[in-house]
Amino acid sequence: MTPPDSPANTTDSRLLWGPEAAGDTDYAARWRRRTWQLHGSVVLSHLYALLLFVGHAWAGYAPWQALGWYALWIGAGMGFITWAYASGWSQTRRDPGMFLAHQLIAISGTLGLWMAAPQVAFQAMVMLLAFSADGFLARRRTSFWMTWGCTLVAVAAIVYVLGPQMRMTTDTPAGQLLAVAVMVGGVFRCSLLVTYFRGMQYRLRGAHDQLAGALARIESLARSDELTGVANRRGVMERLQQAQQAVERQGTPLCVALLDIDHFKQINDRYGHDGGDTVLRAFGQLLAAQVRAIDCVGRYGGEEFLLVLPGTTPSQAQVLLERVRQHIAELPWAQLVHADLQVHCTVGLSAYRLGEPTEAVISRADAAMYAGKAAGRNRIVLEDAPALAPAGLPPAGVPEGTAAQRDPASAKVE
Numbered sequence: 337m338t339p340p341d342s343p344a345n346t347t348d349s350r351l352l353w354g355p356e357a358a359g360d361t362d363y364a365a366r367w368r369r370r371t372w373q374l375h376g377s378v379v380l381s382h383l384y385a386l387l388l389f390v391g392h393a394w395a396g397y398a399p400w401q402a403l404g405w406y407a408l409w410i411g412a413g414m415g416f417i418t419w420a421y422a423s424g425w426s427q428t429r430r431d432p433g434m435f436l437a438h439q440l441i442a443i444s445g446t447l448g449l450w451m452a453a454p455q456v457a458f459q460a461m462v463m464l465l466a467f468s469a470d471g472f473l474a475r476r477r478t479s480f481w482m483t484w485g486c487t488l489v490a491v492a493a494i495v496y497v498l499g500p501q502m503r504m505t506t507d508t509p510a511g512q513l514l515a516v517a518v519m520v521g522g523v524f525r526c527s528l529l530v531t532y533f534r535g536m537q538y539r540l541r542g543a544h545d546q547l548a549g550a551l552a553r554i555e556s557l558a559r560s561d562e563l564t565g566v567a568n569r570r571g572v573m574e575r576l577q578q579a580q581q582a583v584e585r586q587g588t589p590l591c592v593a594l595l596d597i598d599h600f601k602q603i604n605d606r607y608g609h610d611g612g613d614t615v616l617r618a619f620g621q622l623l624a625a626q627v628r629a630i631d632c633v634g635r636y637g638g639e640e641f642l643l644v645l646p647g648t649t650p651s652q653a654q655v656l657l658e659r660v661r662q663h664i665a666e667l668p669w670a671q672l673v674h675a676d677l678q679v680h681c682t683v684g685l686s687a688y689r690l691g692e693p694t695e696a697v698i699s700r701a702d703a704a705m706y707a708g709k710a711a712g713r714n715r716i717v718l719e720d721a722p723a724l725a726p727a728g729l730p731p732a733g734v735p736e737g738t739a740a741q742r743d744p745a746s747a748k749v750e
């Protein structure tokens with residue numbers, strides 16, 4: 337019944353600890369409700385025990401006087417605990433669930449009855465064990481061991497002292513019925529505890545599943561780019577590092593490509609930030625659709641995308657990138673942004689060399705990409721290779737031809 341530690345919101349300095357002390361009002365309300373439920377179940381169990389002892393007295397197995405003292409003791413104890421909960425006094429104790437008090441009242445009451453009416457010792461023992469089963473609920477080590485220690489000592493002492501007088505009340509039909517009722521009550525009380533723990537287990541499992549789901553979503557968000565839906569820089573770099581490790585083990589090829597949308601600033605200037613965002617989104621989604629499942633597309637910077645292509649040679653990568661380049665040109669930009677818009681990109685491609693850091697392969701792809709920009713854009717440049725013009729397009733800067741031929745995006749947006 338003792339609450340676990342809880343986060344602090346606003347604190348109540350009158351309290352030593354517990355949910356109210358930590359200012360967790362939701363948790364405090366839940367905890368109070370559960371405490372009252374448990375307390376209610378204990379009170380009902382005592383009432384049931386009392387009823388059984390009334391039966392025993394009525395059947396002549398126990399003196400009415402002993403029963404009276406028992407009822408008085410348990411009634412006073414339960415009254416005290418109810419007051420402690422209701423007044424908030426229990427919250428100032430180190431054991432706000434009053435766990436130990438519950439146990440001591442039950443154990444001492446049952447022991448008293450046992451001594452006063454040894455004829456019902458067997459029944460009292462069953463009840464004592466049932467009440468002591470609450471020991472499972474103790475959070476504090478001392479409460480747990482004190483409960484079990486007291487129970488063990490009490491049972492052993494009584495068995496040694498009253499052993500010869502102990503007997504089952506099975507010599508009359510009423511006694512048999514009472515013995516069965518006692519057993520049923522004991523088992524019922526234990527099963528209540530099991531049900532309580534089962535409920536707690538399910539609640540914990542539910543909370544755990546929710547947390548695991550939330551964590552998975554957070555992890556995925558931490559690695560994906562909100563605008564385009566592809567991996568963000570962190571995500572694509574992690575993927576590159578994983579690919580690098582596999583390549584180091586297996587010696588398979590690995591290529592990286594850096595794709596930079598040409599004259600993106602002018603796209604932004606002419607069609608607004610929303611138009612630019614639409615271009616980025618469509619660009620990222622097209623890349624993701626064109627690559628294999630083991631490849632990774634990530635937004636490396638503003639209008640720069642990084643492709644990680646494990647198991648791919650530079651010539652295979654060039655085929656893929658050429659296909660991507662053509663698909664980009666064929667995207668329905670007129671519907672997406674504006675009829676005048678044409679989008680193309682410059683790509684730098686490099687192949688991973690065994691033993692080098694991942695930054696090195698990216699830096700070569702970056703250098704190749706800048707070589708492509710310098711050579712007129714809209715082309716794929718392999719590291720250490722001359723930045724040739726793409727098939728079907730004259731190299732940028734060629735004086736003859738239209739502006740669109742030289743540089744479609746810039747020509748349209750300038």
Ligand SMILES: Nc1nc2c(ncn2[C@@H]2O[C@H](COP(=O)(O)OP(=O)(O)OP(=O)(O)O)[C@@H](O)[C@H]2O)c(=O)[nH]1
Pocket residue numbers: 563596597598599600601602604608609610611612613616637638639709713
């Ligand atoms: N709409 C939009 N624009 C962005 C985003 N991130 C960066 N940018 C813009 O992208 C533009 C990049 O411009 P530059 O680095 O000059 O490159 P560029 O205009 O593409 O020129 P080149 O790369 O030389 O062809 C800048 O104007 C940035 O503000 C974004 O998330 N959304």
